[in-house]
Amino acid sequence: MSPILFYGVPEGCSFGSIVALEWSGKPYRLCRVEMPKVVSGDDYKRINAIGETPSLMLGDGRVINESMAILNCIASDHIGKGLGFAQGSAEFDRLNQILAYLNTSFFNAFSPLWYSIEHELEPEAKKALVAYGVAKVEKVHSELEQLLDGRMWLVDKGPSLADAYFAGIARWNDFHNVVDRKQFPALNSLYERLQENPAVRFALAIEHEQQVESSGRFLGHVSLDEALGYLKQAA
Structure with missing residues (x-):
């Protein structure tokens, strides 16, 4: 099977x-x-x-x-x-570092925004939660821009599974209309390149x-x- x-x-x-x-x-x-x-x-x-x-x-x-x-x-x-790397190699460590960041900080930055949509809240509570979420999303975009550090891809010289995972989460920014991704040139370039991938x-x-x-x-x-x-x- x-x-x-x-x-x-x-x-x-x-x-x-x-x-x-x-x-x-x-x-x-x-x-x-x-x-x-x-x-x-x-x-x-x-x-x-x-x-x-x-x-x-x-x-x-x-x-x-x-x-x-x-x-x-x-x-x-x-x-x-190109997708996976030998345990103990620098690429393996980099892949797991980036996956961990995406799975925790980047993913969770959007949690307040999802919660504000999926639950009924008092107007002031919703406003505060959305503001908190926006600040978190802005922060992780800035951090990920630094983590790219001039790279075209998140791990090595070509797309890895970290880039695949990034593609699924990064689009949430457009769904919630939070930040202008163009403020983060390397991250924006990566995102746009992935949109063209079959x-x-x-x-x-x-x-x-x-x-x-x-x-x-x-x-x-x-x-x-x-x-x-x-x-x-x-x-």
Whole structure:
């Protein structure tokens, strides 16, 4: 059985894992998980007990949760090919440093803004929360500009899985209309370069349920019921 990635819509951070699988060139399938209804339901919690995406079901039925773990799993099959790097190398350490930053500081900077949309709040409380979120988003954009430090890509001389993950989170700035990315030339250049990448275009089309041709080895969608059937077989 080829791996199945469970990706969340709309605007899920699992976007980066779709991009990574496209870049990997290995066969995979996708399972679309609507947020918040399906992702928090009992059926999906059989895949991921905490009700979050992404999750990756491997060919043997084993399930990996959390973006960093999934991306590192994909990277492990591509050591020396630009996506993954040998443990102990400078590139490996840089990849994990950047992934950790994206997964904590960069991701979490948008949390107040998502909360302000998803929950009913008193006007003054919402205003304060949004202001807090905007300040955090501005801060992490400035920090990431410094972390790029003149590089074209986040890790090495070409796109890595850190860039894939970045592509999925950085677009939240446009959704919330926070900062003018052009204030951060290196970061803006990276973002715009990624928008032209076939795998990024593919992931965006998949999210919007548009017809699109894979540049990787995408084998199609499976329903959640089908995926749960594979889970039972593996057990």
